[in-house]
Amino acid sequence: MTASTPVSQPMDTTLQADTTLLGDVPPIVQYALQAGFKAPRHEVRVHHVQPLTDGVIEFAIIDPYIARHAQAGQFINLYSHDDMRLMPRPFGVAQVQGDVVSVIFAVVGEGTEEFSHMRQGDTIDVLGPLGKPYAIDMPAHYVLVGGGLGVPPLIRTAQLLRQQHAEHTSTDTASRSVTTAVLGYRNVHFADSMMQAYADQTLSIDDSQGNVIDVLQHDIAQHITVVTSDERGSGHMAVDEQGLPYVLLSCGPHGMMKAVAHWAAEHHMQCQLSLEQRMGCGYGTCVVCTVDTARGRLKVCNDGPVFTREELGWN
Amino acid sequence: MTASTPVSQPMDTTLQADTTLLGDVPPIVQYALQAGFKAPRHEVRVHHVQPLTDGVIEFAIIDPYIARHAQAGQFINLYSHDDMRLMPRPFGVAQVQGDVVSVIFAVVGEGTEEFSHMRQGDTIDVLGPLGKPYAIDMPAHYVLVGGGLGVPPLIRTAQLLRQQHAEHTSTDTASRSVTTAVLGYRNVHFADSMMQAYADQTLSIDDSQGNVIDVLQHDIAQHITVVTSDERGSGHMAVDEQGLPYVLLSCGPHGMMKAVAHWAAEHHMQCQLSLEQRMGCGYGTCVVCTVDTARGRLKVCNDGPVFTREELGWN
Amino acid sequence: MINVYEPHEWKHGTVVAGVPWKNPVGTASGTFQLAAVRDYYDVSQMGAISTKGVSPIPWEGNPSPRCAESPAANVNAVGLQNPGVDHYLVDDLPKLKAMGATVITNVAGHSDDDYAQVVTKLASHASDMLEINVSCPNVSHGGMSVGTDPVALYKLIAHLRTLTDKPMIVKLSPNVTDIVSVAKAAVDGGADALSMINTLVGMRFDTRTGKPIIANRTGGVSGPALLPIALGFVWRVRQALPDIPIIGIGGVDSGLKALEFLYAGANAVEVGSAALFDPIAPLRIARELDDLLDTRPQLANLLAEGKTWK
Amino acid sequence: MINVYEPHEWKHGTVVAGVPWKNPVGTASGTFQLAAVRDYYDVSQMGAISTKGVSPIPWEGNPSPRCAESPAANVNAVGLQNPGVDHYLVDDLPKLKAMGATVITNVAGHSDDDYAQVVTKLASHASDMLEINVSCPNVSHGGMSVGTDPVALYKLIAHLRTLTDKPMIVKLSPNVTDIVSVAKAAVDGGADALSMINTLVGMRFDTRTGKPIIANRTGGVSGPALLPIALGFVWRVRQALPDIPIIGIGGVDSGLKALEFLYAGANAVEVGSAALFDPIAPLRIARELDDLLDTRPQLANLLAEGKTWK
Numbered sequence A, B: 001m002t003a004s005t006p007v008s009q010p011m012d013t014t015l016q017a018d019t020t021l022l023g024d025v026p027p028i029v030q031y032a033l034q035a036g037f038k039a040p041r042h043e044v045r046v047h048h049v050q051p052l053t054d055g056v057i058e059f060a061i062i063d064p065y066i067a068r069h070a071q072a073g074q075f076i077n078l079y080s081h082d083d084m085r086l087m088p089r090p091f092g093v094a095q096v097q098g099d100v101v102s103v104i105f106a107v108v109g110e111g112t113e114e115f116s117h118m119r120q121g122d123t124i125d126v127l128g129p130l131g132k133p134y135a136i137d138m139p140a141h142y143v144l145v146g147g148g149l150g151v152p153p154l155i156r157t158a159q160l161l162r163q164q165h166a167e168h169t170s171t172d173t174a175s176r177s178v179t180t181a182v183l184g185y186r187n188v189h190f191a192d193s194m195m196q197a198y199a200d201q202t203l204s205i206d207d208s209q210g211n212v213i214d215v216l217q218h219d220i221a222q223h224i225t226v227v228t229s230d231e232r233g234s235g236h237m238a239v240d241e242q243g244l245p246y247v248l249l250s251c252g253p254h255g256m257m258k259a260v261a262h263w264a265a266e267h268h269m270q271c272q273l274s275l276e277q278r279m280g281c282g283y284g285t286c287v288v289c290t291v292d293t294a295r296g297r298l299k300v301c302n303d304g305p306v307f308t309r310e311e312l313g314w315n
Numbered sequence C, D: 001m002i003n004v005y006e007p008h009e010w011k012h013g014t015v016v017a018g019v020p021w022k023n024p025v026g027t028a029s030g031t032f033q034l035a036a037v038r039d040y041y042d043v044s045q046m047g048a049i050s051t052k053g054v055s056p057i058p059w060e061g062n063p064s065p066r067c068a069e070s071p072a073a074n075v076n077a078v079g080l081q082n083p084g085v086d087h088y089l090v091d092d093l094p095k096l097k098a099m100g101a102t103v104i105t106n107v108a109g110h111s112d113d114d115y116a117q118v119v120t121k122l123a124s125h126a127s128d129m130l131e132i133n134v135s136c137p138n139v140s141h142g143g144m145s146v147g148t149d150p151v152a153l154y155k156l157i158a159h160l161r162t163l164t165d166k167p168m169i170v171k172l173s174p175n176v177t178d179i180v181s182v183a184k185a186a187v188d189g190g191a192d193a194l195s196m197i198n199t200l201v202g203m204r205f206d207t208r209t210g211k212p213i214i215a216n217r218t219g220g221v222s223g224p225a226l227l228p229i230a231l232g233f234v235w236r237v238r239q240a241l242p243d244i245p246i247i248g249i250g251g252v253d254s255g256l257k258a259l260e261f262l263y264a265g266a267n268a269v270e271v272g273s274a275a276l277f278d279p280i281a282p283l284r285i286a287r288e289l290d291d292l293l294d295t296r297p298q299l300a301n302l303l304a305e306g307k308t309w310k
């Protein structure tokens, strides 16, 4: 039996336009884009690997495809060279500069150990960008609350907010968003300088000084005005001194995020939280990475990693 | 319960003397030698990787320990970097130059494919030298009959015979051995030049011209005199024109070696043959690599790979 | 490198239990979610698509974490989370058929009645084949226990046989002493084909806490580590049952490994874990096999006729 | 890097079924030949040495080739080649004892009578423990078949119990539906300890010829690929039998993996395939574990008393 069917197009029509990268990416990515599909797992080169502090590494790859597509809070899978370690290692995209995409990770196990020893020019397999991003379209005062290795995806978020800012500035000053970063560390404030490049204000604290709730309480709470949001009929809404609604975006340890969600609820702020879960695939095919939500057991990798406070029922 | 026993010494007392290498080898080898043991699996650097002909690679490592110990016809295990491929890849030692040990292999599967892409300075794990060597102590006219990838260990054998020669030359010309190499190839005569550096005479042939038996028949047979070997009482013995007894050493495809053994029997030559078998460990612990002999099922890896014609019952 | 996106004229199709497959490579159940995979390649190009196990009502599966890594393997305990057969019949199934895919609906149950309900509902729908999963190690009732007991299995399959005319594949568990008696029970009960293997029971521990990594504690081991074990099962069943179509599953991550299953006696293969590590792996494997079969005309001829061989 | 050659004061010994081990790491049967290994390290430093299976008369094993590679695994079909118990009693056993090793004699048989002969001969010799191998997949009679049938196993072990006072370990097969019932049969029959797992049945094919690589066709799968499966078996038996000493086997190639077995409920481990790929692996693993236990005093205390834990 011989069958022949022309390659059909995927449903997601937003993918179809992007054939501009054809020259710069590996052939397999070119072919995928030409056919109107997302890039599959592909091999790229390491741009640099640099320790930021003890056991925390900035790891950068050259990947024009991911560079162009990585939205706020999205992540990428890195894969080991050793087939003993087949599973994906997901990391939030921390920054994009030209074609260079960086992540920041802690060395915690075999995979991150291996990656930490890589050097410029080495090859590595990657898949992404993956996951549902933070919603940052609405003009707002975004409060980015990150803890430890939850900070990196918020840097990328601040970077994108700054880009929106730049694009809007000439035409529509009224709808400019503002970004305040609130970062908590165990000790060394390893990501402050990166965040400062994009956020309007960067506040940070480490375990010897207190935690992010202390910062929110001390430096944000006093600027909040609670207004009645008629439009949505949802009751109260926190706005800043310019009248911009506050939106809290968070990523960090589970306990911290629960406290942050609680604080946001108390202060009538919208709140989006980015979760972690052990993953089998990272792109939505294995149903391994679930979290219990108000809408049932959802997949962290592509129903999330970003969920609203309401979805998680964290009140 | 706490127990303490001092590290005991191994039985093989020949190992104990060799502590002269301590400075040049990896720490684990140093420790082993100091304690009087054989070197375990250890990591070394690749010296060079060079194609000799289509799909045939000369692969050289820097390993003073193996360089010093590799006897005629012994082999080493190379190990893949990919833990999907855990098993040893055994290769006959082809040449030793200073601290550089080379093997010559055909790219036939995943492991040899991987090794063929390695480059100077890369690391690789190795164990050896392994196996029972050819017996080449007796002054004799050694006829080294190799076929294809069976040639490499005979190069090392010729190299050692040449060394013996050099050592004996000043004192005892009567007992100098002579070496004639008879090599068969599929097409390109890739090892002739290496063999010529050590053998007194190198004859070779490829499939388009004939086979090694043709060479033996045409170039060796006429020089044989069969004498009665009273000493041994074993009847007839082939000697050359100088009266040196002929000893045939062979390595190559199974069929070729059987024919060679048969030819040797017919011509009253002693004959030692080096076998191949799939191996689990290569050093004698798993009993995976057996061959049926007159003495029962023996291990190719450390009862061999070299067996006499009589042991194999190849008459 | 094969360009899996370029239109391809399949050279070596096959027929499994009467159903034509474009090529002998399907996706394995539980490792294919249409909504996720369709963005990566044209899924209709696969030999067949085996869906996630479908149960009579929505199942929420096991708590997280649900997986752990292991050498050349992963261990998972999803526990058959799925939105239920009714949802499946209005969502994935019609979408897959509209795309031109050959569909194997994987059927899950906690009891004989569960299986019967799903099979009954599917009988009148467009699914090309059914795959009765009696081998999931991650559910507490039904699942694997039916698949390890020849008597119970015979009874179940014989009952399901009365409920459907669709080609029925029974998916076997490797967690058994005697696969041949289980396979025979399935065939005697009316199975049109067998697929094997499902995952082996296994687990990993966190060496910091000393506790199992997976919330369910044990899970199912899949991936390349299974390969020799799965080949052994397929070969033994093929020796005992020369005629039943067999779909080989376990550790297939290349065309060469798919080929090994054909030599072991399988008529086709399904690709599971490999798809977790690269979305396009199943199609790449199908294309690799299509080329490998060019140089094995005898095998390709048998395949084309949907025959088995030894 | 640990220097395994330097004299070492073991910090965390244990007691298995009353027999003191210097540390909880032994060699696994069939992967240790004294004549080969003694040149690489001081074998008396191991927790215990489990010898190659010993049969009543010399066995010649299976034809070659006897092994194939597989992802993170090897497949072997040695078929218990060994020079027989009489040779063992005058060669390996006295040599090992003279070196100060704790010796586990692995006992092989084709029939109940074979096992009984070997056990009887060993009863009066210096072997510290016996390990009854009822789980070898590579012999046509006896071997695995006894180990997969609880009734036959009970009968065999109960009989052997009458022939010896030595601590008797029964080595279990993973090729079973219900390991717990097999384990219970062994314990009821009089086993003092269990070791698990032996190899899983598996095979590989040569994709050039289409034929099995191993002459015996099927073989036993061992190596890292087994790890999660072996951990699962140990854990399940430990849940069911809280008190029987268990020796965990399967894929141990580091101190951390040995530790996982202890967390799963094992009292000790044996190292098999890892020794095939580096002669000194068993001793390295023992040393790694000795250090890891320093930071786990609770576990180390239980070990020291030869207790089990959950």
Ligand SMILES: Cc1cc2nc3c(=O)[nH]c(=O)nc-3n(C[C@H](O)[C@H](O)[C@H](O)COP(=O)(O)OP(=O)(O)OC[C@H]3O[C@@H](n4cnc5c(N)ncnc54)[C@H](O)[C@@H]3O)c2cc1C
Residues within 6 Å of the ligand: A075, A087, A088, A089, A090, A091, A092, A093, A103, A104, A105, A106, A107, A108, A109, A110, A111, A112, A113, A149, A150, A152, A153, A275, A276, A277, A278, A279, A305, C068, C069
């Ligand atoms: C969406 C997402 C984004 C993430 N972003 C970051 C980041 O920006 N920076 C960072 O340092 N870490 C991040 N993590 C955690 C990171 O994925 C793990 O630390 C990493 O996978 C550990 O790999 P390993 O090989 O070193 O550990 P091992 O323990 O050897 O890994 C074994 C397996 O467990 C998984 N695993 C282990 N720890 C975690 C974990 N905490 N979360 C999920 N899977 C885990 C691994 O992915 C792998 O499959 C993120 C996780 C998720 C799910």
Ligand SMILES: Cc1cc2nc3c(=O)[nH]c(=O)nc-3n(C[C@H](O)[C@H](O)[C@H](O)COP(=O)(O)OP(=O)(O)OC[C@H]3O[C@@H](n4cnc5c(N)ncnc54)[C@H](O)[C@@H]3O)c2cc1C
Residues within 6 Å of the ligand: B075, B087, B088, B089, B090, B091, B092, B093, B103, B104, B105, B106, B107, B108, B109, B110, B111, B112, B113, B149, B150, B152, B153, B275, B276, B277, B278, B279, B305, D068, D069
């Ligand atoms: C004592 C000895 C000396 C050898 N010397 C040489 C030599 O000097 N040059 C050379 O080219 N080859 C030599 N060989 C053969 C060489 O070991 C194999 O070609 C090589 O292991 C194939 O590895 P691979 O990963 O490419 O093949 P794969 O097929 O991927 O290997 C899979 C497994 O099968 C084993 N295997 C495959 N073919 C053979 C074989 N022919 N013999 C033994 N094991 C095999 C591998 O070692 C490995 O364990 C020798 C073999 C032995 C036993």
Ligand SMILES: Cc1cc2nc3c(=O)[nH]c(=O)nc-3n(C[C@H](O)[C@H](O)[C@H](O)COP(=O)(O)O)c2cc1C
Residues within 6 Å of the ligand: A280, A286, A287, A288, C028, C029, C030, C031, C051, C052, C053, C076, C078, C080, C106, C133, C136, C171, C197, C198, C199, C221, C222, C223, C224, C226, C249, C250, C251, C252, C270, C271, C272, C273, C274
């Ligand atoms: C995450 C995951 C989920 C699975 N879910 C199912 C399932 O719902 N039904 C089923 O029959 N098999 C299921 N399986 C088993 C696979 O279909 C397949 O039999 C097994 O993984 C072995 O193949 P592999 O080695 O290619 O992964 C699942 C496997 C994985 C890894």
Ligand SMILES: Cc1cc2nc3c(=O)[nH]c(=O)nc-3n(C[C@H](O)[C@H](O)[C@H](O)COP(=O)(O)O)c2cc1C
Residues within 6 Å of the ligand: B280, B286, B287, B288, D028, D029, D030, D031, D051, D052, D053, D076, D078, D080, D106, D133, D136, D171, D197, D198, D199, D221, D222, D223, D224, D226, D249, D250, D251, D252, D270, D271, D272, D273, D274
């Ligand atoms: C080459 C080889 C030979 C073996 N021979 C025996 C044997 O004689 N008796 C036995 O009980 N187990 C035997 N085994 C099984 C091992 O002892 C062990 O149970 C198995 O290999 C799993 O452990 P591993 O993953 O550490 O190798 C053998 C294993 C191998 C690899």
Ligand code: FES
Residues within 6 Å of the ligand: A278, A279, A280, A281, A282, A283, A284, A285, A286, A287, A288, A289, A299, A300, A301, A302
């Ligand atoms: S990790 Fe596979 S679905 Fe989320």
Ligand code: FES
Residues within 6 Å of the ligand: B278, B279, B280, B281, B282, B283, B284, B285, B286, B287, B288, B289, B299, B300, B301, B302
């Ligand atoms: S290969 Fe292990 S004994 Fe020869």
